[in-house]
Amino acid sequence: MSDADATTERESSDVSDLMDHLEELEEHVDSPEGREVVQDAMDTITDLQEPGTFGRVIRGFDRADAAEAGIGGALFAVPMVVEGGTYDVGAFVATHPLNLLATVAVTIGVVYGILYVAEIQDVRVKDPILGFVPRRLAGVIGISFGVTAALFTGWGQSQWASDPWLTLCVVSVAWAPTAIGAALGDILPGS
Structure with missing residues (x-):
């Protein structure tokens, strides 16, 4: 060293x-x-x-963090939109609601782990929502889901009007890797 x-x-x-x-x-x-x-x-x-990528203490969640999460999420969402297997898995979880709940729970757990447990960066909770929900966690989850839904809708891969449940399930399946990309995109730049 x-x-x-x-x-x-x-x-x-x-x-x-x-x-x-x-x-x-x-x-x-x-x-x-x-x-x-x-x-x-x-x-x-x-x-x-x-300034630097690693070794910083990260507090709060601002506009720059939201942009980083959006970019990281989009990088992981694009392959999910164009991959046909995403639709197949979404159709499966649409008929198995416990699998859908498990997918959502594991995704939130993995994002929490990346942000707060894995110690990729020293991420601190500042001003949690309702006193216990970390703003960074809520922001990364919300932004990544929004990016995923927007891409599926914008690229004609959703059926919100005719089959909203199936579309929600497909988007939720694609959201899992998108949320991981958003979490990494948010904390890796070190802001």
Whole structure:
């Protein structure tokens, strides 16, 4: 390992440790003003990080993150739209609702794992929806499903008017890899 790599790794670890300490401090601060000061400090640390793809602390979910998720999702969705097997699998899960539910649950679990468990990046939850749903997870899932539905509809591969259930199942099957692409597209640039 070169000196530059060791320095980058040490700085990344230091930033991650500092963020851990600030998040712990935030839990113990009672006043809204105090929590806001801690949040501002975490935002400042995030803003001051050296540009790069790996080793950054990622917080929040903004317009740039949404665009990255959309691009990553589209890259994975296009092959699913043109592949005939997607329709066959969608037709199968249309007649096996438990398989459809399992597909959706596993997809959400895999996306959660990529974002928060696999430690590809140090992704932090900021301002969760309803106090427990991470904005990044909701954004990646929603955007990837929207991209998938839009591509299937735009390229004439959907039958929303005549058979909405079948179309929903086909889109849901194609959404599984699209969501993975969206998650990777979002966190790999490191923003």
